[in-house]
Amino acid sequence: MNIAVLPGDGIGPEIIAEAVKVLQRIAQDGFDFTFETAPVGGAAYAASGHPLPEATLNLAKAADAVLFGAVGDWKYDTLERHLRPEQAILGLRKNLGLFANLRPAILYAELADASSLKPEVVSGLDILIVRELTGDIYFGQPRGRRTAPDGAFAGQPEAFDTMRYSRPEIERIAHVAFKAAQGRNKRLTSVDKANVLETFQFWKDVVTEVGQQYPDVQLDHMYVDNAAMQLVKAPKKFDVIVTGNMFGDILSDEASMLTGSIGMLPSASLNEKGQGLYEPSHGSAPDIAGQGIANPLATILSAAMMLRHSLGLPEQADRIEAAVQKALAQGLRTPDIHAPGTQKVSTAQMGDAVVAAL
């Protein structure tokens, strides 16, 4: 099983090192993992002038799965857009066809205090956001700058983008979401803005149609503004949420912050062939890079998702998740989740603790 390892920028290399350590420990039990590393993001731009070099893309395409750290650093903020680090992640999603982004928002009992929400509102929180990842206004053509061709400001300079979803794109993400709901509490909330957008009236119609194939799943529909409110008010009412790329970007980050410990949250981005890219939900945190204080657990949990969704090793995934739980139960905490009465450890010590728990 070939794993492409793309550490990226900021804390990326440090957290990836721990996840690889954990996977190597799993491999010792009789699995054949091959790791090949390549630069991505700002690191790749610095080395070769492009955030997603051809060789990196080819490595990712050929691999069974991609383990991704994080990209981005303020020093690249003034580059032209197509050279900026985050274009690498957009390019990987598009080129690998990674249309299904799974982002769990789970509150670990041990970390309940970290949330900015009241304990009774978030304790036991366990929701899954299924975000469409290759369509919508992220990639829709045409887009650009021009002189406004019509409307009240015709003749003025303007910029524009196109939101688009085709029927097959909506159908395939809906199937992913309904299946995910079947494996959980069998409730799915489709988030749209059908009262304003043609795209999301169509989205709602198609999701409703697909839902007829999943009579065991209770489907409801919610406007995105209301979803943003309900996540704050009563997040535990959700089980699985499915939505488009743009709304999913916003709501999945909002949901992850409800836990107060975004350093714990993994993500998976899958294509139709079962290939996937696995990355922590948090960013590259250049401000703390190189200090050995980053939390590697989101990346380690992303590696677990990789075993489950791309490498056909669900039991090994369970083992890793249990090992993470154990490290938490032992009171070990990186600084981002440290609280009185627990033991502060470094990035590497946390990785070692997970390996030991395995």
Place this chain on the structure above:
Amino acid sequence: MNIAVLPGDGIGPEIIAEAVKVLQRIAQDGFDFTFETAPVGGAAYAASGHPLPEATLNLAKAADAVLFGAVGDWKYDTLERHLRPEQAILGLRKNLGLFANLRPAILYAELADASSLKPEVVSGLDILIVRELTGDIYFGQPRGRRTAPDGAFAGQPEAFDTMRYSRPEIERIAHVAFKAAQGRNKRLTSVDKANVLETFQFWKDVVTEVGQQYPDVQLDHMYVDNAAMQLVKAPKKFDVIVTGNMFGDILSDEASMLTGSIGMLPSASLNEKGQGLYEPSHGSAPDIAGQGIANPLATILSAAMMLRHSLGLPEQADRIEAAVQKALAQGLRTPDIHAPGTQKVSTAQMGDAVVAAL
């Protein structure tokens, strides 16, 4: 001073009645307010087949200000989109050119417990969201359904919308936001998605340019996904937020829910002539309509914003706001904000208490 009164659906008529009561009390001190009422939303559809009848629109256009209740009821959910109640509010915004939506999110000390966030995270919260209201993907043409003309799904049925912002549209909302910040803590956060969208790279560029005219205001820029997180994590770090129509829809609702008492939050939507539409931030709540239990304070506070922004009576606005504070300090609470140790009152009793406090 001519005030168009559009009660709308659900609890709209009940809450509007209390706001009018309060305005009539102000009038007794020597102001000449004329109230003219017209149907809007589902009520207008039921009466005349259209959610925004010509006569209602003309009344609103001719008025100095519009006092708006709320629209929407499940019984209209199956109507074609252009006949649904919420089209009335979109039509009023567009036809009156109400491009600047001001939505304060304030936590009243007396109601701190109502928030789902921890008291230390939200106590003293006072942020203002300035949302552009007549552009963006809400109104951008072209939009519709078609056969995909290009891309990976060419030939498939699809739906699409267009996000657009012209330079003058961004400039004028930026000026409103910078001026609002000057009257507050002089910090402005412009929320965009410049890393993905052409429209919002342009937005960021133009807001930055306009900012040069306001050297006393500290401007920063934040991606919308990060803003959705920071609102949960540390909302008090914000002073004024300015953003586009779509992101503003989501973030302003998220922000208002941080307070836990959306029944308290007013809004103003202004055009270039100083005309405005004033409405509570909450919806029509058809489930509790007609029971006399709705909270009228958001509508009463919207009337205060009307006095301040459209009718040139800022001192009378202050008086109303102080009267609302007094009613809260007396321990009076409608059921939505009721807590042990306070006195539960009806919609009309709350309105009367505000009048008495005046």
